Amino acid sequence: VCVRCVCYFYLSIAKPCSYLLIAFLNRSVCAAHSRTPRDAPPTPGPPANCSEEESCSEGVVLPTWNPLNPSVGDKVARAIVYFAALIYMFLGMSIIADRFMSSIEVITSQEREVTITKPNGETTTTTVRVWNETVSNLTLMALGSSAPEILLSVIEVVGHQFQGGSLGPSTIVGSAAFNMFIIIALCVYVVPENEVRKIKHLRVFFVTATWSIFAYIWLYLILAVISPGEVEVWEAVLTFLFFPLCVLQAWIADRRLFFYKYVNKRYRADKKRGIIIGTEGDGVFTKMDLEMDGGRGANCYSDPKDVLDGMLEGVEEGGGGLDPGQDQEEEARREMARTLKELKQRHPEKDMEQLIEMANYQVLVQQQKSRAFYRIQATRMMIGAGNILKKHAADQARKVVSCHEGSGQEEDPHTVYLQFEPSHYQCFENCGSLKLSVGRHGGDTGCTVKVDYRTEDGTANAGSDYEFAEGTLVFKPGEAVKEFTVGVIDDDIFEEDEHFYVHLSNPRVAHRAEVATLEPGAITSGGGPTGGGLASYVQPKAALGSAHSATVTIYDDDHAGIFTFESGAMRVSESVGSMQIKVHRTSGARGKVAIPYHTMEGTAKAGDDYQEVAGKLEFQNDETMRLLDVKIIDDEEYEKNKTFIIVLEEPILLEVGQKHGDSNDNKPMVDLVDVAKMGCPSLGEHVRLEVVIEESYEFKNTVDKLIKKTNLALVVGSSSWREQFVSAVTVSAGDDDDEDSGEERLPSCFDYIMHFLTVFWKVLFAFVPPTEYWGGWACFLVSISLIGVLTAVTGDLASHFGCTVGLKDSVTAVVFVALGTSVPDTFASKVAAIQDQYADASIGNVTGSNAVNVFLGIGVAWTIASVYWSSRGQKFLVNPGSLAFSVTLFTVMAVCCVMVLLYRRRPGVAGGELGGPRTAKLLTLGLFLSCWFIYILLSSLEAYCHIPGF
Incomplete structure (x- = not known):
């Protein structure tokens, strides 16, 4: 025995x-x-x-x-x-x-x-x-x-x-x-x-x-x-x-279902005995309740009230959770944009294909996966088939870049497209007037085309904030860009930033009679503009491009400005050297203003992880953005999520700005004082910036616990026998836990x-x-x-x-x-x-x-x-x-x-x-x-x- x-x-x-x-x-x-x-x-x-x-x-x-x-x-x-x-x-x-x-x-x-x-x-x-x-x-x-x-x-x-x-x-x-x-x-x-x-x-x-x-x-x-x-x-x-x-x-x-529909069960941990118990009734949802109750879409950073509101909306639809529809898709797009932005800031030396590959891989790693996916991933890495997430991210990046470079919408070679270039404009209200440009591309450059334009109110109103304008732009043969002017009305009343729209409409090719009126002698005896005869002539067409509407934002110049960071948090790699933080001045830019600032320690310590700074940023008249420099110390240690804070203090108005073309001699002193009081500089939404110092991106990807609806079947599936045979005879790198930089x-x-x-x-x-x-x-x-x-x-x-x-x-x-x-x-x-x-x-x-x-x-x-x-x-x-x-x-x-x-x-x-x-x-x-x-x-x-x- x-x-x-x-x-x-x-x-x-x-x-x-x-x-x-x-x-x-x-x-x-x-x-x-x-x-x-x-x-x-x-x-x-x-x-x-x-x-x-x-x-x-x-x-x-x-x-x-x-x-x-x-x-x-x-x-x-x-x-x-x-x-x-x-x-x-x-x-x-x-x-x-x-x-x-x-x-x-x-x-x-x-x-x-x-x-x-x-x-x-x-x-x-x-x-x-x-x-x-x-x-x-x-x-x-x-x-x-x-x-x-x-x-x-x-x-x-x-x-x-x-x-x-x-x-x-x-x-x-x-x-x-x-x-x-x-x-x-x-x-x-x-x-x-x-x-x-x-x-x-x-x-x-x-x-x-x-x-x-x-x-x-x-x-x-x-x-x-x-x-x-x-x-x-x-x-x-x-x-x-x-x-x-x-x-x-x-x-x-x-x-x-059934009794779950009538009894609201939530599981929580009893603080005294530490066991799992069920609760009933209409008690307040806690963050832990929502996690353990399996509410879809709730994560540890979600506000309980926001999550509860989303769950109640889902009850009307019988889902019992957050709506998995368009809101999540929009959130996914915003998250991808944020990820790309962060990666671009961290890796300015990377080209677009590398950035897209890194972003795709980061999002794929973070999202929730099924049991089948983990089984497939483990098997393929065990048999030398490589990391399927990496391979999929690289393939998608190549497809996106080639799409950006070579595709786009297919345009009719006989159609002339008219659109704003660019489609967004900004100006101060004291600028007097603003020029907008309309471009022409594609089609026959030898024909004459017309397009109408017209302004439309947004938050800015015609007559009080800008001058109403409408008219017709005529592109003669060979002309690629036409401009027109919209007047901007100035006042001494403090207002929020406002905007209005300008729309293009009715694109058309000028008829022969119109062309003869505009350009005497332009019509020849040939069948078309090229003189090739009727047999080879194709009637040109005109159409609006994608940017057929323009948005004009008017910044108020009667306010000294609202000063804020872009966001409340920012992540940087410890190997970045010197980081630059943008301080924005919105809702006006009149006068000279000083913004005191200083750094505060968090888990990151001054002198060890970053260089302590304190001082003032001076904004000149009409200046809307300044950069604040902070040096990050690279001590070559594995550091994870060390933080410090940059704080903006109350702004100081150093000098009341004067409008272009105005003179203080022409205005009573009391008016200047009133304007100054109405437009005193102030702080905006983000006055404290939390800076997170992370380890080098080459060692590990950032895990944001992102919940994103993505079809992983594209990662593990195959579309052709050729793809399967190529994969079968190809040797790929296996586990790469210590290699997340996107390099092969x-x-x-x-x-x-x-x-x-x-x-x-x-x-x-x-x-x-x-x-x-x-x-x-x-x-x-x-x-x-x-x-x-x-x-x-x-x-x-x-x-x-x-x-x-x-x-x-x-x-x-x-x-x-x-x-x-x-x-x-x-x-x-x-x-x-x-x-x-x-x-x-x-x-x-x-x-x-x-x-x-x-x-x-x-x-x-x-x-x-x-x-x-x-x-x-x-x-x-x-x-x-x-x-x-x-x-x-x-x-x-x-x-x-x-x-x-x-x-x-x-x-x-x-x-x-x-x-x-x-x-x-x-x-x-x-x-x-x-x-x-x-x-x-x-x-x-x-x-x-x-x-x-x-």
């Missing part, structure tokens, strides 16, 4: 190759049980005796390796071959599962247009996802993540004359244990120091966690309590029906090794239809068929490998098969834990997948087998021994682990399910790993009858 315990403990800590010899040498100590011939119908009887000799049986696809009684050397060689083939098949399954998950991402990302009626009666059209996020996670996402385990259970039953096997069910239970203990333990530990990840959708997590534990309790009941050793038809069918019930309940919890990195030695190991699979699976065909369904159907073929071969290899080294199918499944099928999920969960701002993608999908594995994998397989034997008047017998013991052991430990995760939400413990203080992370890691080792050890001992089972 002690020898066997040591062997399996050594096996559980990833020493499979060394264990091959140990397991074989110990075979004489612990004999394996005999296997029932696969082609014999099941008959009632006692369970297999542990002392019976084991005989290898034929597989579904692969036959046994004859002779059946090889020498010791042959067994070692066979074990090595089987093990290497098993690893290679796991690589192939990971790659085809990547294609399968890509199709699922495309399918679940499909959108449709809906018309929404707002509370005020207005209607707007927007796009919404066809698939609910929770439903897709529990159906297609879970199927894609666990397809090998599910198909292995079904193929084993169907391929062995509908008899119950131990490889498929044990793989499902072993995979569930690996997901619950190893993957969650890894996710807890890899979260960056002093950061936490909390579950956002607690209701959905409670539903999936409950179903995942109930699924294994139900397995124990039907195996050992209700009908021991037999699976009846109703039990198998009910097991399968639990799957849609689980999805339905999770959807109800996510959509707040060469593949490493590991990338080349993994590429050459997997190039056969990548080229083979490049024949799978691209995800763009049939909305992803063509790729979906072909991929799942190939996964089934590979799963059948993998199951036979695993069974033959275990038989060769003296392992039972249940032990082989729990250790080797479950580990091999879960490796991509492990990397995906690790990436999700680091990059995602919530823990749902790491934890919630583990519990959901565990439940779906039982209901689909075991439910479908046992339903098929029980119906088959029932139709023949016989019973479907399943030995409850090892499976019932493993299920019970896993259920007890899973309940403990879920309680530990909820306990970690206490602020005094960790503050969230993942991450937290180092001590809490290490304790959780040790506990979960211990559960995994104990599960492997006890399951193996029970399989060989060293401890009693059921």
Whole structure:
């Protein structure tokens, strides 16, 4: 017994190759049980005796390796071959599962247009996802993540004359244990120091966690309590029906239907006891309530009142959250503009293509992603296919730049376009008049065209702020620009900045009579202006260009000005050297004004991180902007979010300005005093500028926790077979956590090794239809068929490998098969834990997948087998021994682990399910790993009858 315990403990800590010899040498100590011939119908009887000799049986696809009684050397060689083939098949399954998950991402990302009626009666059209996020996670996402385990259970039953096997069910239970203990333990530990990840959708997590534990309790009941050793038809069918019930309940919890519609539930942490409790009623929303209640669109920087207003608006539409329509799209555009602006300020040496690539990558990294995306990303980086976010951002940047350079709207070569150049004008009210320019481009330059113009009131009124103007501009042959003048009326009354509009209308080509009047002798005897005759002459046309309206802003010069920064915060890299901050003067620029300023320390210290400054900025008469210089000290240390503040003090009017053309001798002194009082300088909205000093952009991207609606299917999908084959034979750089500057990195030695190991699979699976065909369904159907073929071969290899080294199918499944099928999920969960701002993608999908594995994998397989034997008047017998013991052991430990995760939400413990203080992370890691080792050890001992089972 002690020898066997040591062997399996050594096996559980990833020493499979060394264990091959140990397991074989110990075979004489612990004999394996005999296997029932696969082609014999099941008959009632006692369970297999542990002392019976084991005989290898034929597989579904692969036959046994004859002779059946090889020498010791042959067994070692066979074990090595089987093990290497098993690893290679796991690589192939990971790659085809990547294609399968890509199709699922495309399918679940499909959108449709809906018309929404707002509370005020207005209607707007927007796009919404066809698939609910929770439903897709529990159906297609879970199927894609666990397809090998599910198909292995079904193929084993169907391929062995509908008899119950131990490889498929044990793989499902072993995979569930690996997901619950190893993957969650890894996710807890890899979260960056002093950061936490909390579950956002607690209701959905409670539903999936409950179903995942109930699924294994139900397995124990039907195996050992209700009908021991037999699976009846109703039990198998009910097991399968639990799957849609689980999805339905999770959807109800996510959509707040039925009782959620009448009871307002919010989860919060009790400050005294630190447990999760539910509250009801009309209490005030807190920031924590909104986060934990799963309100869509709320982040930790949102104002609770603003978020609540948005949620109440969504109630009218039945959404229960923020409107995911045009407001979010506009916010996304503003966010992209802000990101580009920041990147341009940080990297003035970058060209436009590099800036767009960096901005696209930054936004893609920050947005919320699905489980399928993390699985695809982990697989492709593991096999040397590169970072898909980087590649997509670079492709998009090239497309945008080429579009800007070469495309644009296609213009008719025979049409003359007329528009303002430029379309925005600014002037002071004392300027007297303003000239506006209208340009002509395209078409025949030898014809005469006309266009009318007319002013229109905005906040400025004709007659009091400007002179009304209208007329017609005539462009003679060869003229490209025409100007006209609009008068601006001055006064001594303080006013806010105002604007008015000028519109172009009625563009036309002058007729022959008009041309003759304007240009005598312009008409020749030819058929057209070029004299080519009627046959070659095309009548020219005139049209308005895109800038057919101009906006004129009149700045008041009777006010000394309002002084403000551009915004309240600014981010700079510590390597910027000297930063320049703009101080704007708006609503007037009359007189000479001094603005005192000084810096204040925050987390950044003067002398260490920046050079302290204090002084005055002097604005001359009519000067509207000055630059303030502050030196940033680059101490070559890794610094993150160190801040200091620049403060503007009350402005000082040094000299009252005099208008152009005026003289103080012509105005009474009392008038000048009144004007000065009315237009005293003042401070504007942003008088304190918080400067955030960040580390160099080459080390790490800024994470803004941006919520942005973006279709990630474009990143993971493919549009053509050519694209797939090029990607299959291309070696790309893998993980690049320390390279975020947008510069291309060469593949490493590991990338080349993994590429050459997997190039056969990548080229083979490049024949799978691209995800763009049939909305992803063509790729979906072909991929799942190939996964089934590979799963059948993998199951036979695993069974033959275990038989060769003296392992039972249940032990082989729990250790080797479950580990091999879960490796991509492990990397995906690790990436999700680091990059995602919530823990749902790491934890919630583990519990959901565990439940779906039982209901689909075991439910479908046992339903098929029980119906088959029932139709023949016989019973479907399943030995409850090892499976019932493993299920019970896993259920007890899973309940403990879920309680530990909820306990970690206490602020005094960790503050969230993942991450937290180092001590809490290490304790959780040790506990979960211990559960995994104990599960492997006890399951193996029970399989060989060293401890009693059921």
